Amino acid sequence: MVKKRKVSLQLANVDTTVSNVEKPKFPPLVTSYNDKIRPILDAVDKLRCLKVNQEGISLPTIVVVGDQYKNLTSIPDAMTAFxxxxxxxxxxxxxxxxxxxxxxxxxxxxxxxxxxxxxxxxxxxxxxxxxxxxxxxxxxxxxxxxxxxxxxxxxxxxxxxxxxxxxxxxxxxxxxxxxxxxxxxxxxxxxxxxxxxxxxxxxxxxxxxxxxxxxxxxxxxxxxxxxxxxxxxxxxxxxxxxxxxxxxxxxxxxxxxxxxxxxxxxxxxxxxxxxxxxxxxxxxxxxxxxxxxxxxxxxxxxxxxxxxxxxxxxxxxxxxxxxxxxxxxxxxxxxxxxxxxxxxxxxxxxxxxxxxxx
The missing domain is CATH 1.20.120.1240 (Dynamin, middle domain)
Structure with missing residues (x-):
């Protein structure tokens, strides 16, 4: 069994880890819209490449603040609706x-x-x-x-x-x-x-x-x-x-x-x-x-x-x-x-x- 590892979410570390990993065949979660959300989306895409979820790595989740946002549960949902x-x-x-x-x-x-x-x-x-x-x-x-x-x-x-x-x-x-x-x-x-x-x-x-x-x-x-x-x-x-x-x-x-x-x-x-x-x-x-x-x-x-x-x-x-x-x-x-x-x-x-x- 693969030993669970702690993974830093800093983009620099992710970049060095996935440099030799084959690119995914599925498209990115969403097209870039501005400099603020693009790094977050890139990080999520690269983590998907590593299949970290299959290795049991616990990742921070993107959540919605308050009941007023109950229709949107993630960045992709928000941008898709947008x-x-x-x-x-x-x-x-x-x-x-x-x-x-x-x-x-x-x-x-x-x-x-x-x-x-x-x-x-x-x-x-x-x-x-x-x-x-x-x-x-x-x-x-x-x-x-x-x-x-x-x-x-x-x-x-x-x-x-x-x-x-x-x-x-x-x-x-x-x-x-x-x-x-x-x-x-x-x-x-x-x-x-x-x-x-x-x-x-x-x-x-x-x-x-x-x-x-x-x-x-x-x-x-x-x-x-x-x-x-x-x-x-x-x-x-x-x-x-x-x-x-x-x-x-x-x-x-x-x-x-x-x-x-x-x-x-x-x-x-x-x-x-x-x-x-x-x-x-x-x-x-x-x-x-x-x-x-x-x-x-x-x-x-x-x-x-x-x-x-x-x-x-x-x-x-x-x-x-x-x-x-x-x-x-x-x-x-x-x-x-x-x-x-x-x-x-x-x-x-x-x-x-x-x-x-x-």
């Missing part, structure tokens, strides 16, 4: 957020993500288009900008930055709407992702705190990235008045053509109210005493801004939709898995489960 949850979480989020499927969530309309996101985009578009009432104080803002830009130059000549200055004012006035959209839509996505995570961690509640922490971290990081891009987008709109859309010129000329005649008639006939295309019924009494050259320049600015503003708002909503889809794809395909499987989170999981027993 891998399974990460995989199923990623697949479910891909199905709900990317592919837009909802058959398995038919009883909860909150999980119809495509429909909810479209509703939020439509609401944003509506808020942007109704943020100004053009019929109130018609041309007053344009006249004020012209007065501020007044200088020594030929009459009826506009400074190049007049339209640019007016554009900055308009963009500043609506800048809070896109930021509010980011907060709203990302708050919704976080609720959806957390619900899916909780559902998948149902059999392993001890893994939920660490995985929820990782999910919240990555959601906050992606939200900040989205908000930064939105802020940059707003700044871009303020510094450049450009579009390749040919509808801009068409709409600008259309608005000027019919409405200029209406305004001229109102001024000569002293009509206090007129109906303008694109504006409805507006009050023009406050324009009676404005010099005609200033009034005409203000009117041209107004029509140009109206035509361009439609394009700006459309471009803004389209850009937000594209950025949202891009960041959602990156979140599901890369960022969530990367964050959950990070060294910090793995250590957090293992610290709650593993203890060396004598």
């Amino acid at each position: 891998i399974r949850i990460v995989g199923s979480l990623k697949e479910t989020l891909h199905r709900i957020l990317i592919r837009g499927e909802f058959d398995q969530e038919s009883n909860n309309k909150q999980m119809y993500c495509d429909a909810r996101l479209v509703e939020m985009l439509d609401q944003l578009s509506k808020e942007l288009h109704t943020s100004f009432k053009f019929s109130e104080n018609f041309l007053v803002e344009e006249i004020q900008v012209l007065k501020e830009a007044n200088g020594i130059r030929l009459p009826h000549t506009l400074r190049p930055n007049v339209f640019y200055h007016l554009l900055q004012r308009e963009v500043n006035n609506i800048s809070s709407f896109p930021i509010s959209f980011v907060n709203k839509v990302w708050g919704y996505l976080e609720v959806v992702c957390l619900k899916v995570l909780i559902d998948h961690c149902g059999n392993y509640p001890q893994l939920l705190p660490s995985m929820r922490k990782a999910l919240q971290n990555v959601m906050a990081k992606m939200k900040n990235k989205f908000a930064k891009r939105v802020t940059d987008m707003i700044e871009m709109e303020k510094i450049t008045d450009y579009t390749c859309d040919t509808e801009f010129i068409v709409l600008w000329n259309k608005l000027k053509g019919g409405n200029q005649e209406q305004l001229s008639k109102a001024m000569s006939s002293r009509w206090e109210e007129i109906k303008m295309e694109g504006y409805g019924v507006i009050n023009v009494k406050h324009l009676f005493d404005v010099p005609s050259n200033i009034r005409d320049q203000a009117f041209d600015l107004k029509m140009r801004m109206t035509a361009y503003w439609i394009i700006v708002l459309k471009r803004m909503v389209d850009w937000l939709a594209l950025q949202l889809r891009f960041l959602m794809q990156k979140l599901v395909n890369d960022e969530i898995e990367k964050e959950i499987e990070s060294k910090e989170i793995i250590e957090y999981v293992m610290d709650g489960i593993l203890v060396n027993a004598d």
Whole structure:
């Protein structure tokens, strides 16, 4: 009979003992995830090679601390559950957020993500288009900008930055709407992702705190990235008045053509109210005493801004939709898995489960 021997669990001793032992034909207990648990798993694998259990050697066991960990009894169990949850979480989020499927969530309309996101985009578009009432104080803002830009130059000549200055004012006035959209839509996505995570961690509640922490971290990081891009987008709109859309010129000329005649008639006939295309019924009494050259320049600015503003708002909503889809794809395909499987989170999981027993 083989005499029982005392075996040190120090990895250095194990390495010297098993250097000439034939490698096992069975795979390691589990793939490496981080530096903390890898040495433990290597030691267990090498001890299995020696068949120390057959020689009656008593080994320290990996046990679970407390009843709250009754579903997991070892490192391999914990890591197997961990891998399974990460995989199923990623697949479910891909199905709900990317592919837009909802058959398995038919009883909860909150999980119809495509429909909810479209509703939020439509609401944003509506808020942007109704943020100004053009019929109130018609041309007053344009006249004020012209007065501020007044200088020594030929009459009826506009400074190049007049339209640019007016554009900055308009963009500043609506800048809070896109930021509010980011907060709203990302708050919704976080609720959806957390619900899916909780559902998948149902059999392993001890893994939920660490995985929820990782999910919240990555959601906050992606939200900040989205908000930064939105802020940059707003700044871009303020510094450049450009579009390749040919509808801009068409709409600008259309608005000027019919409405200029209406305004001229109102001024000569002293009509206090007129109906303008694109504006409805507006009050023009406050324009009676404005010099005609200033009034005409203000009117041209107004029509140009109206035509361009439609394009700006459309471009803004389209850009937000594209950025949202891009960041959602990156979140599901890369960022969530990367964050959950990070060294910090793995250590957090293992610290709650593993203890060396004598």
